[in-house]
Amino acid sequence: MNELELEELNSAIARYLPDRQLITFSTGMVILPKEKNGARGFANVRQISYFFHEWMHYLHNISTLHGVNAFVALAELWSAFRWTTDSLGISSGNICHASPELFQVEPLMQILAAARKSMAVQLPASAAPDNVTATSFVEHGALEDGGATHLNISVLIANEAGEQTGASIALGPGEILESVAFLLEKRFLARLAQQQVDQPRVVPYHVLTIFARYFAPSLTEEDVLLCGLASLQSTSPAPDLLVILKECESVEPDSDKRRRYLTNRVIKQMKMRESQYRASLDRLDAMFPYSKSMGRAVNETVAYMRRNLEMRKLRPFFELDFIDDMYSAGAHGFHALMDRLMANHGICAGRQEHIGSVDEIGRDLLFDFAVVAQDTELNEARRVMQASFDFCFQTFFT
Numbered sequence: 001m002n003e004l005e006l007e008e009l010n011s012a013i014a015r016y017l018p019d020r021q022l023i024t025f026s027t028g029m030v031i032l033p034k035e036k037n038g039a040r041g042f043a044n045v046r047q048i049s050y051f052f053h054e055w056m057h058y059l060h061n062i063s064t065l066h067g068v069n070a071f072v073a074l075a076e077l078w079s080a081f082r083w084t085t086d087s088l089g090i091s092s093g094n095i096c097h098a099s100p101e102l103f104q105v106e107p108l109m110q111i112l113a114a115a116r117k118s119m120a121v122q123l124p125a126s127a128a129p130d131n132v133t134a135t136s137f138v139e140h141g142a143l144e145d146g147g148a149t150h151l152n153i154s155v156l157i158a159n160e161a162g163e164q165t166g167a168s169i170a171l172g173p174g175e176i177l178e179s180v181a182f183l184l185e186k187r188f189l190a191r192l193a194q195q196q197v198d199q200p201r202v203v204p205y206h207v208l209t210i211f212a213r214y215f216a217p218s219l220t221e222e223d224v225l226l227c228g229l230a231s232l233q234s235t236s237p238a239p240d241l242l243v244i245l246k247e248c249e250s251v252e253p254d255s256d257k258r259r260r261y262l263t264n265r266v267i268k269q270m271k272m273r274e275s276q277y278r279a280s281l282d283r284l285d286a287m288f289p290y291s292k293s294m295g296r297a298v299n300e301t302v303a304y305m306r307r308n309l310e311m312r313k314l315r316p317f318f319e320l321d322f323i324d325d326m327y328s329a330g331a332h333g334f335h336a337l338m339d340r341l342m343a344n345h346g347i348c349a350g351r352q353e354h355i356g357s358v359d360e361i362g363r364d365l366l367f368d369f370a371v372v373a374q375d376t377e378l379n380e381a382r383r384v385m386q387a388s389f390d391f392c393f394q395t396f397f398t
Contacts, residue, residue, distance in 0.1 A: 013025070013026055013028045013029045013050050014026065014029055014050045014051060014053070014054045015054065016054040016055075016057035016058055016061075016348075017390070018057070018061060018067075018070065018116055019061060019070060019071050019074045019116070019389055019393070020386045020389050020390050020393075021058060021061070021062075021301070021348040021349060021382070021385075021386065022348060022349050022350070022351055022386055023051070023054045023055065023058065023348055023349070023350050023351070024350075024351045024353060025350060025351070025352050025353065026353050027353050027354060027355050029047055029050060030352065030354070031043075031047070031350075031352065032350070032352040032365055032367055034354060034365070045189070045192060045193040045195070045331075046189075046193075046195070048334070049185050049188050049189050049197070050185075052184070052185060052188050053181050053182070053184070053185040054181075055348070056180075056181045056184050056185075056319065057177060057181055058346065058348040059308075059319070059345060059346060060177060060180075060181075060232055062301060062304050062305050062308060062345075062346045063304075063305070063308035063309065063311075063312060063345065063346070064232040064233055064312075065232070065233045065234055065235060065270070065273060065277055065309075066115065066173060066232045066233070066234060066235060066237050067232070068277055068280065068281070068305050068309070069111065069115065069235045069277075069280070070111065070112060070115035070116060071301070071305075072280045072281070072283070072284060073108045073111040073112050073115070074112060074389055074392065074393065075284055075287065075298065075389075076104075076108055076283070076287070077105065077108045077109065077112065077392055078388055078389060078392045079287055080105050080108070081392055111235075112393075114149050114173070114236075115173055115235075116173075116174070117174070118172075118174040118175075118204070121167075121168060121169055121170060121203065122201065122203055123155075123157060123167055123169065123201070123202050123203055124157065124165075125201075126157075126159065127157050127201075127202050128199075128202070129199070129202055129206040129209065129210065131157060131158045131159070132155050132156070132157050132158075132202055132206075132210050133155060133156045133158070133210075133213075133214070134153050134154070134155050134210055134211050134213065134214035134215070135154050135155065135156055135214070136153075136154045137151045137152060137153045137154065137171075137211070137214075137215070138151070138152045139151055139152075139238075139239065139242075140152055149172065149173075149236055149238055149239065150170045150171055150172030150173075150175075150238050151170065151171040151172070151211070151238055151242075152168060152170055153168065153169050153170065153171055153207075153210075153211055154166065154167075154168055155167050155168070155169055155210065169202075169203055169207055169210075170207075171207050171208065171211050171238060171241075172237075172238050173237045173238065174204060175203070175204040175207040175208060176208055176228050176231060176232065176237050176238070176241065177232070178204040178205050178207075179204065179205060179206065179207055179208030179209060179228055180208065180225060180228040180229055180232070182197070182200065182205040182206070183208075183209075183221065183224070183225040183228070184225070184319055184320075184323070185197055187225075187320070187323055188323050188326070191323050191324070191326075191327050192323070192326060192327055208224060208228050208241075209221070209224055212224040212227070212245055215242070215245055215246075216245040216246060216248065216249040218249050218253055219245065219248060219249055219258075220255065222255060222259075223248055223255070223258050224245075226248075226258070226259060226262045226317060227241065227244045227245050227248050227262065228241070229316070229317055229319070230244050230262050230265060230266050230269075230316070231244055233266050233269055233270055233273075233312070233316070234269070244262070244265070247261075247265070248261065248262060259317075262316070262317075263316050263317065266312070266316035266317075267313055267316060270309065270312060270313050270316075271313065277309060281302050281305055281306060284298060284302050285299065285302055292381075293380075293381055293384055294381055294384040294385045294388055295381070296377070296378055296381040297378065297381035297382045297384065297385040298385060300378065300381075301346075301385075304345065304346040307344075307345075308345055308346065311345075322341060325337060339369075342369060347368070347369060348369075349366060349367065349368050349369075349379075349382055349383075349386065350366070350367050350368070350369065351364055351365070351366050351367075352364060352365045352367065366383065368382070
Protein backbone atom coordinates (compact mmCIF):
# COMPACT_ATOMS: atom_id res chain seq x y z
CA MET A 1 0.00 0.00 0.00
CA ASN A 2 1.49 3.37 -1.01
CA GLU A 3 1.31 6.57 1.08
CA LEU A 4 -1.69 7.97 -0.80
CA GLU A 5 -3.68 4.76 -0.34
CA LEU A 6 -2.78 4.69 3.36
CA GLU A 7 -3.84 8.32 3.80
CA GLU A 8 -7.14 7.72 2.00
CA LEU A 9 -7.80 4.71 4.24
CA ASN A 10 -7.11 6.71 7.39
CA SER A 11 -9.29 9.64 6.30
CA ALA A 12 -12.16 7.27 5.52
CA ILE A 13 -12.05 5.39 8.83
CA ALA A 14 -14.62 7.70 10.41
CA ARG A 15 -16.52 10.79 9.33
CA TYR A 16 -19.16 13.15 10.65
CA LEU A 17 -22.18 14.45 8.77
CA PRO A 18 -22.73 18.08 9.78
CA ASP A 19 -26.13 18.91 11.28
CA ARG A 20 -27.31 15.27 11.03
CA GLN A 21 -25.46 14.46 14.27
CA LEU A 22 -24.15 11.17 12.93
CA ILE A 23 -20.65 9.67 13.09
CA THR A 24 -20.04 6.96 10.50
CA PHE A 25 -17.44 4.25 11.15
CA SER A 26 -16.19 2.57 7.98
CA THR A 27 -15.25 -1.06 7.43
CA GLY A 28 -11.71 0.00 8.38
CA MET A 29 -12.89 0.54 11.97
CA VAL A 30 -15.54 -1.98 13.00
CA ILE A 31 -16.64 -1.15 16.54
CA LEU A 32 -20.04 -2.84 16.12
CA PRO A 33 -19.75 -6.20 14.32
CA LYS A 34 -22.83 -8.07 13.17
CA GLU A 35 -21.57 -11.26 14.77
CA LYS A 36 -22.81 -11.62 18.34
CA ASN A 37 -19.44 -12.93 19.51
CA GLY A 38 -17.47 -10.23 17.70
CA ALA A 39 -15.33 -7.78 19.68
CA ARG A 40 -17.20 -4.51 20.28
CA GLY A 41 -15.91 -1.05 21.08
CA PHE A 42 -12.60 0.68 20.41
CA ALA A 43 -9.62 -1.63 20.02
CA ASN A 44 -6.88 0.88 20.93
CA VAL A 45 -6.11 4.53 21.63
CA ARG A 46 -5.66 5.22 17.92
CA GLN A 47 -9.26 4.27 17.25
CA ILE A 48 -10.34 6.40 20.19
CA SER A 49 -8.50 9.34 18.65
CA TYR A 50 -10.43 8.89 15.38
CA PHE A 51 -13.67 8.93 17.35
CA PHE A 52 -12.52 11.95 19.35
CA HIS A 53 -11.80 13.84 16.11
CA GLU A 54 -15.32 13.20 14.81
CA TRP A 55 -16.97 13.94 18.15
CA MET A 56 -15.18 17.30 18.08
CA HIS A 57 -17.01 18.02 14.81
CA TYR A 58 -20.31 17.18 16.46
CA LEU A 59 -19.41 19.28 19.51
CA HIS A 60 -18.53 22.27 17.32
CA ASN A 61 -21.86 21.75 15.54
CA ILE A 62 -23.77 22.35 18.79
CA SER A 63 -21.46 24.57 20.86
CA THR A 64 -20.24 27.29 18.48
CA LEU A 65 -22.12 30.20 16.94
CA HIS A 66 -21.07 28.98 13.50
CA GLY A 67 -22.50 25.50 14.12
CA VAL A 68 -25.68 26.76 15.75
CA ASN A 69 -26.32 29.19 12.89
CA ALA A 70 -25.99 26.40 10.32
CA PHE A 71 -28.25 24.02 12.25
CA VAL A 72 -30.95 26.68 12.71
CA ALA A 73 -30.84 27.49 8.98
CA LEU A 74 -31.30 23.81 8.08
CA ALA A 75 -34.23 23.42 10.51
CA GLU A 76 -35.91 26.53 9.12
CA LEU A 77 -35.35 25.32 5.57
CA TRP A 78 -36.98 22.02 6.51
CA SER A 79 -39.90 23.93 8.04
CA ALA A 80 -40.36 25.82 4.78
CA PHE A 81 -40.30 22.55 2.82
CA ARG A 82 -43.21 21.23 4.90
CA TRP A 83 -45.42 23.94 3.39
CA THR A 84 -44.85 22.55 -0.11
CA THR A 85 -46.58 19.23 0.67
CA ASP A 86 -50.24 18.32 0.38
CA SER A 87 -52.34 16.06 2.62
CA LEU A 88 -50.72 13.01 1.00
CA GLY A 89 -47.22 14.30 1.71
CA ILE A 90 -46.46 14.99 -1.96
CA SER A 91 -44.55 18.19 -2.67
CA SER A 92 -46.01 20.67 -5.15
CA GLY A 93 -42.74 22.56 -5.53
CA ASN A 94 -44.32 25.73 -4.20
CA ILE A 95 -44.84 27.01 -0.66
CA CYS A 96 -48.57 26.91 0.02
CA HIS A 97 -48.69 29.70 2.58
CA ALA A 98 -50.32 33.12 2.61
CA SER A 99 -46.91 34.77 2.95
CA PRO A 100 -44.28 32.46 1.39
CA GLU A 101 -41.66 35.20 1.55
CA LEU A 102 -41.64 34.81 5.34
CA PHE A 103 -39.65 31.61 4.96
CA GLN A 104 -36.70 33.35 3.26
CA VAL A 105 -35.63 30.19 1.47
CA GLU A 106 -32.91 31.77 -0.65
CA PRO A 107 -31.11 33.45 2.30
CA LEU A 108 -31.32 30.20 4.26
CA MET A 109 -29.74 28.28 1.39
CA GLN A 110 -26.98 30.88 1.19
CA ILE A 111 -26.29 30.52 4.91
CA LEU A 112 -26.02 26.75 4.61
CA ALA A 113 -23.86 26.94 1.50
CA ALA A 114 -21.49 29.38 3.18
CA ALA A 115 -21.31 27.24 6.32
CA ARG A 116 -21.19 23.73 4.89
CA LYS A 117 -19.98 23.70 1.29
CA SER A 118 -16.35 22.62 1.11
CA MET A 119 -14.07 24.87 -0.90
CA ALA A 120 -11.29 22.28 -0.91
CA VAL A 121 -8.97 22.02 -3.89
CA GLN A 122 -6.61 19.10 -3.46
CA LEU A 123 -2.86 19.37 -3.85
CA PRO A 124 -0.66 16.66 -5.38
CA ALA A 125 -0.23 13.56 -3.24
CA SER A 126 3.46 14.38 -2.77
CA ALA A 127 2.65 17.66 -1.02
CA ALA A 128 3.51 17.69 2.68
CA PRO A 129 2.60 20.40 5.21
CA ASP A 130 6.22 21.49 5.71
CA ASN A 131 6.77 21.79 1.96
CA VAL A 132 3.78 24.04 1.26
CA THR A 133 4.30 27.77 1.70
CA ALA A 134 1.60 30.43 1.42
CA THR A 135 2.66 33.52 -0.54
CA SER A 136 -0.51 35.65 -0.78
CA PHE A 137 -4.29 35.51 -0.34
CA VAL A 138 -7.49 37.14 -1.51
CA GLU A 139 -10.78 37.33 0.38
CA HIS A 140 -13.85 36.04 -1.41
CA GLY A 141 -17.45 36.71 -0.40
CA ALA A 142 -20.33 34.27 -0.72
CA LEU A 143 -21.12 33.64 -4.38
CA GLU A 144 -24.45 33.16 -6.08
CA ASP A 145 -23.57 29.56 -6.93
CA GLY A 146 -23.23 28.68 -3.26
CA GLY A 147 -19.55 29.31 -2.74
CA ALA A 148 -18.60 29.90 0.87
CA THR A 149 -17.04 33.06 2.24
CA HIS A 150 -13.40 32.05 2.21
CA LEU A 151 -9.80 33.01 1.58
CA ASN A 152 -8.18 32.03 -1.70
CA ILE A 153 -4.54 31.30 -0.86
CA SER A 154 -1.67 31.11 -3.33
CA VAL A 155 0.98 28.57 -2.31
CA LEU A 156 4.29 27.16 -3.47
CA ILE A 157 4.90 23.41 -3.21
CA ALA A 158 8.52 22.29 -2.97
CA ASN A 159 9.65 18.81 -4.03
CA GLU A 160 12.65 16.84 -2.77
CA ALA A 161 14.89 18.52 -5.35
CA GLY A 162 13.93 21.96 -4.12
CA GLU A 163 11.87 22.79 -7.20
CA GLN A 164 8.70 24.79 -6.53
CA THR A 165 5.28 24.58 -8.14
CA GLY A 166 2.52 27.15 -7.72
CA ALA A 167 -1.01 26.21 -6.68
CA SER A 168 -4.09 27.64 -5.02
CA ILE A 169 -6.02 26.39 -1.98
CA ALA A 170 -8.98 27.77 -0.06
CA LEU A 171 -9.55 28.43 3.63
CA GLY A 172 -13.21 28.54 4.59
CA PRO A 173 -15.34 27.25 7.49
CA GLY A 174 -14.86 23.61 6.47
CA GLU A 175 -11.08 23.91 6.42
CA ILE A 176 -11.07 25.69 9.79
CA LEU A 177 -13.24 22.96 11.33
CA GLU A 178 -11.06 20.15 9.96
CA SER A 179 -7.82 21.90 10.89
CA VAL A 180 -8.81 22.47 14.53
CA ALA A 181 -10.21 18.91 14.82
CA PHE A 182 -6.89 17.56 13.52
CA LEU A 183 -4.88 19.71 15.96
CA LEU A 184 -7.10 18.53 18.82
CA GLU A 185 -6.66 14.91 17.76
CA LYS A 186 -2.89 15.47 17.60
CA ARG A 187 -2.93 16.92 21.11
CA PHE A 188 -5.12 14.04 22.31
CA LEU A 189 -2.71 11.35 21.10
CA ALA A 190 0.40 13.13 22.36
CA ARG A 191 -1.11 13.70 25.81
CA LEU A 192 -2.75 10.32 26.32
CA ALA A 193 -0.41 7.93 24.53
CA GLN A 194 2.74 9.86 23.58
CA GLN A 195 1.98 8.91 19.98
CA GLN A 196 2.25 10.88 16.77
CA VAL A 197 -0.95 11.45 14.83
CA ASP A 198 -1.26 9.99 11.33
CA GLN A 199 -0.43 12.68 8.77
CA PRO A 200 -3.50 13.28 6.59
CA ARG A 201 -3.50 15.19 3.33
CA VAL A 202 -2.68 18.90 3.39
CA VAL A 203 -6.20 20.01 2.40
CA PRO A 204 -8.23 20.44 4.52
CA TYR A 205 -6.35 19.32 7.65
CA HIS A 206 -3.29 21.60 7.48
CA VAL A 207 -4.67 24.66 5.68
CA LEU A 208 -5.13 26.74 8.83
CA THR A 209 -1.58 26.03 10.02
CA ILE A 210 -0.06 26.80 6.62
CA PHE A 211 -1.92 30.08 6.35
CA ALA A 212 -1.07 31.13 9.93
CA ARG A 213 2.60 30.41 9.28
CA TYR A 214 2.46 33.04 6.53
CA PHE A 215 -0.02 35.54 7.99
CA ALA A 216 1.00 35.48 11.66
CA PRO A 217 4.38 33.72 11.76
CA SER A 218 5.16 34.24 15.45
CA LEU A 219 2.18 32.17 16.61
CA THR A 220 2.76 28.73 18.07
CA GLU A 221 0.72 25.69 17.11
CA GLU A 222 -1.38 26.11 20.26
CA ASP A 223 -1.93 29.80 19.45
CA VAL A 224 -3.17 28.81 16.00
CA LEU A 225 -5.50 26.17 17.46
CA LEU A 226 -7.01 28.69 19.87
CA CYS A 227 -7.39 31.28 17.11
CA GLY A 228 -9.18 28.73 14.95
CA LEU A 229 -11.52 27.81 17.80
CA ALA A 230 -12.15 31.49 18.53
CA SER A 231 -13.12 32.13 14.90
CA LEU A 232 -15.88 29.51 15.16
CA GLN A 233 -17.71 31.78 17.62
CA SER A 234 -18.77 33.76 14.58
CA THR A 235 -21.19 33.24 11.73
CA SER A 236 -18.35 34.23 9.34
CA PRO A 237 -15.28 32.37 10.62
CA ALA A 238 -12.85 33.07 7.75
CA PRO A 239 -12.89 36.91 7.79
CA ASP A 240 -12.97 36.90 11.59
CA LEU A 241 -9.94 34.61 11.60
CA LEU A 242 -7.85 37.29 9.89
CA VAL A 243 -8.56 39.76 12.68
CA ILE A 244 -8.06 37.20 15.44
CA LEU A 245 -4.70 35.97 14.12
CA LYS A 246 -3.29 39.49 13.91
CA GLU A 247 -4.68 40.51 17.29
CA CYS A 248 -3.20 37.41 18.90
CA GLU A 249 0.19 38.04 17.30
CA SER A 250 0.20 41.58 18.70
CA VAL A 251 0.09 40.15 22.23
CA GLU A 252 3.42 39.45 23.92
CA PRO A 253 4.61 35.99 22.75
CA ASP A 254 3.72 34.17 25.92
CA SER A 255 1.28 31.23 25.70
CA ASP A 256 -0.53 32.12 28.92
CA LYS A 257 -0.94 35.78 27.97
CA ARG A 258 -2.17 34.95 24.48
CA ARG A 259 -4.62 32.37 25.81
CA ARG A 260 -5.96 34.85 28.37
CA TYR A 261 -6.36 37.44 25.64
CA LEU A 262 -8.24 35.06 23.35
CA THR A 263 -10.37 33.80 26.24
CA ASN A 264 -11.45 37.34 27.10
CA ARG A 265 -12.04 38.14 23.43
CA VAL A 266 -14.35 35.14 22.90
CA ILE A 267 -16.30 35.83 26.09
CA LYS A 268 -16.82 39.45 25.06
CA GLN A 269 -17.84 38.43 21.55
CA MET A 270 -20.35 35.85 22.76
CA LYS A 271 -21.94 38.31 25.16
CA MET A 272 -22.30 40.83 22.33
CA ARG A 273 -24.07 38.23 20.16
CA GLU A 274 -26.06 36.60 22.95
CA SER A 275 -29.39 38.21 22.03
CA GLN A 276 -29.00 37.02 18.44
CA TYR A 277 -28.28 33.38 19.17
CA ARG A 278 -30.91 33.24 21.91
CA ALA A 279 -33.49 34.53 19.43
CA SER A 280 -32.44 31.83 16.93
CA LEU A 281 -32.84 29.08 19.51
CA ASP A 282 -36.17 30.52 20.66
CA ARG A 283 -37.39 30.24 17.05
CA LEU A 284 -36.43 26.58 16.99
CA ASP A 285 -38.27 25.90 20.22
CA ALA A 286 -41.35 27.67 18.83
CA MET A 287 -41.10 25.60 15.64
CA PHE A 288 -41.35 22.38 17.65
CA PRO A 289 -43.75 23.16 20.54
CA TYR A 290 -44.52 19.53 21.32
CA SER A 291 -41.92 17.06 22.59
CA LYS A 292 -42.88 14.17 20.38
CA SER A 293 -41.40 12.45 17.36
CA MET A 294 -38.78 14.64 15.64
CA GLY A 295 -39.61 17.55 17.91
CA ARG A 296 -38.19 15.78 20.93
CA ALA A 297 -34.81 15.35 19.24
CA VAL A 298 -34.73 18.98 18.13
CA ASN A 299 -35.75 20.14 21.62
CA GLU A 300 -32.89 18.08 23.06
CA THR A 301 -30.43 19.58 20.57
CA VAL A 302 -31.55 23.12 21.40
CA ALA A 303 -31.18 22.40 25.12
CA TYR A 304 -27.61 21.20 24.57
CA MET A 305 -26.87 24.28 22.46
CA ARG A 306 -28.08 26.61 25.19
CA ARG A 307 -26.06 24.78 27.82
CA ASN A 308 -22.89 24.62 25.73
CA LEU A 309 -22.99 28.30 24.80
CA GLU A 310 -23.39 29.21 28.45
CA MET A 311 -20.37 27.03 29.27
CA ARG A 312 -18.40 28.69 26.48
CA LYS A 313 -18.84 32.05 28.21
CA LEU A 314 -17.03 30.61 31.23
CA ARG A 315 -14.51 28.34 29.46
CA PRO A 316 -14.30 29.26 25.76
CA PHE A 317 -11.81 26.48 25.01
CA PHE A 318 -13.24 23.63 27.06
CA GLU A 319 -12.10 21.09 24.42
CA LEU A 320 -8.58 21.40 25.79
CA ASP A 321 -9.88 20.73 29.30
CA PHE A 322 -11.47 17.52 28.04
CA ILE A 323 -8.09 16.21 26.91
CA ASP A 324 -6.53 17.00 30.29
CA ASP A 325 -9.45 15.28 32.04
CA MET A 326 -9.03 12.19 29.86
CA TYR A 327 -5.34 12.07 30.68
CA SER A 328 -6.13 12.24 34.39
CA ALA A 329 -8.84 9.55 34.11
CA GLY A 330 -6.51 7.12 32.34
CA ALA A 331 -7.54 4.24 30.10
CA HIS A 332 -9.66 2.61 32.80
CA GLY A 333 -11.72 5.75 33.31
CA PHE A 334 -12.13 6.86 29.69
CA HIS A 335 -15.55 5.32 29.03
CA ALA A 336 -17.12 6.71 32.19
CA LEU A 337 -15.66 10.15 31.47
CA MET A 338 -16.84 10.04 27.83
CA ASP A 339 -20.34 9.12 28.97
CA ARG A 340 -20.30 12.09 31.32
CA LEU A 341 -19.05 14.45 28.62
CA MET A 342 -21.78 13.26 26.26
CA ALA A 343 -24.45 13.66 28.93
CA ASN A 344 -23.24 17.21 29.66
CA HIS A 345 -22.42 18.44 26.17
CA GLY A 346 -24.32 16.36 23.66
CA ILE A 347 -24.88 12.90 22.26
CA CYS A 348 -24.70 12.01 18.61
CA ALA A 349 -25.57 8.71 16.94
CA GLY A 350 -23.34 6.21 15.17
CA ARG A 351 -23.50 4.22 11.97
CA GLN A 352 -21.36 1.16 11.44
CA GLU A 353 -20.66 0.34 7.82
CA HIS A 354 -20.16 -3.27 6.78
CA ILE A 355 -18.88 -4.89 3.61
CA GLY A 356 -21.51 -5.27 0.91
CA SER A 357 -23.38 -3.46 -1.82
CA VAL A 358 -24.69 0.02 -1.07
CA ASP A 359 -28.12 -1.28 -2.15
CA GLU A 360 -28.07 -4.12 0.36
CA ILE A 361 -30.79 -3.64 2.98
CA GLY A 362 -29.46 -4.03 6.49
CA ARG A 363 -25.81 -3.80 5.44
CA ASP A 364 -25.05 -1.05 7.94
CA LEU A 365 -26.12 -0.64 11.56
CA LEU A 366 -27.41 2.53 13.23
CA PHE A 367 -26.77 2.72 16.94
CA ASP A 368 -26.74 5.04 19.93
CA PHE A 369 -23.99 5.24 22.51
CA ALA A 370 -24.65 3.52 25.84
CA VAL A 371 -25.30 6.72 27.74
CA VAL A 372 -28.71 7.08 26.03
CA ALA A 373 -29.37 3.61 24.67
CA GLN A 374 -32.17 3.01 27.19
CA ASP A 375 -34.44 5.80 25.85
CA THR A 376 -36.04 4.13 22.83
CA GLU A 377 -38.49 6.96 22.12
CA LEU A 378 -35.76 9.59 22.03
CA ASN A 379 -33.56 7.40 19.85
CA GLU A 380 -36.41 6.99 17.36
CA ALA A 381 -36.90 10.76 17.39
CA ARG A 382 -33.24 11.19 16.46
CA ARG A 383 -33.68 8.80 13.52
CA VAL A 384 -36.62 10.88 12.25
CA MET A 385 -34.62 14.10 12.63
CA GLN A 386 -31.57 12.65 10.89
CA ALA A 387 -33.65 11.32 7.99
CA SER A 388 -35.60 14.58 7.64
CA PHE A 389 -32.53 16.79 7.63
CA ASP A 390 -30.63 14.44 5.35
CA PHE A 391 -33.51 14.46 2.86
CA CYS A 392 -33.73 18.24 3.07
CA PHE A 393 -29.99 18.73 2.63
CA GLN A 394 -29.73 16.31 -0.26
CA THR A 395 -32.76 17.87 -1.97
CA PHE A 396 -31.42 21.41 -1.88
CA PHE A 397 -27.68 20.85 -2.26
CA THR A 398 -27.19 17.98 -4.70
